[in-house]
Amino acid sequence: MPARTIDGKAVAAAIRVELSNEVAKLRASGVVPRLAVLLVGEDAASRSYVTAKERAAAETGIQADIHRIDGSGDPRDVEEQVGTLIDGLNADPAVHGMILQLPLPEGVNADGLLQRIDPRKDVDALHPENQGRIVIGQARFYPATPHGVQQLLVRCGADPGGKHVVIVGRSRLVGLSLAAMLVQKRAGANATVTVCHTGTPDLGAVTRQADILIAAAGQPQLITAGMVRPGAVVIDVGVNRVDDATRKRGYRLVGDVDFDGVSTVAEAITPVPGGVGPMTVTMLLSNVARAARMHRSAGAHGN
Numbered sequence: 001m002p003a004r005t006i007d008g009k010a011v012a013a014a015i016r017v018e019l020s021n022e023v024a025k026l027r028a029s030g031v032v033p034r035l036a037v038l039l040v041g042e043d044a045a046s047r048s049y050v051t052a053k054e055r056a057a058a059e060t061g062i063q064a065d066i067h068r069i070d071g072s073g074d075p076r077d078v079e080e081q082v083g084t085l086i087d088g089l090n091a092d093p094a095v096h097g098m099i100l101q102l103p104l105p106e107g108v109n110a111d112g113l114l115q116r117i118d119p120r121k122d123v124d125a126l127h128p129e130n131q132g133r134i135v136i137g138q139a140r141f142y143p144a145t146p147h148g149v150q151q152l153l154v155r156c157g158a159d160p161g162g163k164h165v166v167i168v169g170r171s172r173l174v175g176l177s178l179a180a181m182l183v184q185k186r187a188g189a190n191a192t193v194t195v196c197h198t199g200t201p202d203l204g205a206v207t208r209q210a211d212i213l214i215a216a217a218g219q220p221q222l223i224t225a226g227m228v229r230p231g232a233v234v235i236d237v238g239v240n241r242v243d244d245a246t247r248k249r250g251y252r253l254v255g256d257v258d259f260d261g262v263s264t265v266a267e268a269i270t271p272v273p274g275g276v277g278p279m280t281v282t283m284l285l286s287n288v289a290r291a292a293r294m295h296r297s298a299g300a301h302g303n
């Protein structure tokens with residue numbers, strides 16, 4: 001029997017209904033959740049991601065302001081300009097969340113700028129303070145993509161509790177944060193977690209042990225049927241462009257998993273597109289609402 005397809009669009013839509021209700025309550029109490037998006041330079045993919053965030057924010061009642069910075073000058077001047085903008089947004093009580101869209105132009109130090117964002121407004125959860133809090137089980141925010149993966153699992157009948165989860169990829173943005181989240185002793189986590197990377201000698205030998213296999217390597221169709229244990233749940237985070245002359249735009253998007261092959265072995269699988277992608281934007285917006293709520297509570301306590 002072919003694998004059940006996990007519909008990320010449907011799960012994201014359900015979460016957005018919950019989120020819209022929460023935002024409506026915040027607005028009724030006089031708080032308009034507000035996100036500042038810093039877009040530096042002219043990266044085409046970044047521009048389209050930012051447009052998607054702006055549209056999704058508007059749908060849920062969140063105010064999103066896009067700050068465009070020309071990234072073509074000397075990298076140090078660009079850093080100074082972005083840093084000054086971050087300082088201003090940090091100081092603005094009407095702004096609850098801030099994201100610096102990555103990648104930045106060549107030579108601009110992303111780490112330095114990410115660390116300049118007030119951790120209480122860091123809704124991408126990339127500030128070292130927020131990363132550290134995830135590791136010690138005291139998260140303020142979860143990064144959007146790992147949180148989207150975790151919610152997909154929980155809401156689609158594949159709770160990670162007690163399961164062996166194998167993650168392929170150890171980036172701060174996805175693999176490492178997800179491992180830190182799923183290993184915690186709490187509901188919706190409590191998994192035995194193995195993390196693979198390019199230093200893993202026999203990848204298939206490890207991935208075949210997974211009850212839940214999560215691919216976040218950025219390698220088109222890296223995971224094939226022979227690397228998956230029959231009955232496993234497979235989550236494909238990868239988004240890769242491959243040339244396709246039959247498409248008008250000259251390429252198509254594929255994941256890190258060979259969907260057709262793995263579907264013959266797995267119990268459930270996410271498609272690309274339509275799996276993890278729609279969850280990412282939704283969980284980012286959920287962090288903005290959370291930041292607005294925390295800001296309101298801090299105000300109520302005179303902080």
Ligand SMILES: NC(=O)c1ccc[n+]([C@@H]2O[C@H](COP(=O)([O-])OP(=O)(O)OC[C@H]3O[C@@H](n4cnc5c(N)ncnc54)[C@H](OP(=O)(O)O)[C@@H]3O)[C@@H](O)[C@H]2O)c1
Pocket residue numbers: 145168169170171172173174175196197198199200203216217218219222237238239240276277278280
């Ligand atoms: N759907 C979404 O919303 C969403 C969001 C974020 C990212 N993504 C996609 O997810 C993928 C991963 O993103 P990322 O930012 O985490 O990428 P990244 O920073 O490039 O990290 C990739 C990780 O995969 C590991 N890796 C690469 N090739 C491998 C191989 N052949 N065998 C084992 N491990 C391998 C790397 O190992 P080393 O550490 O040893 O180099 C690294 O840890 C990309 O396709 C990206 O576009 C999707």
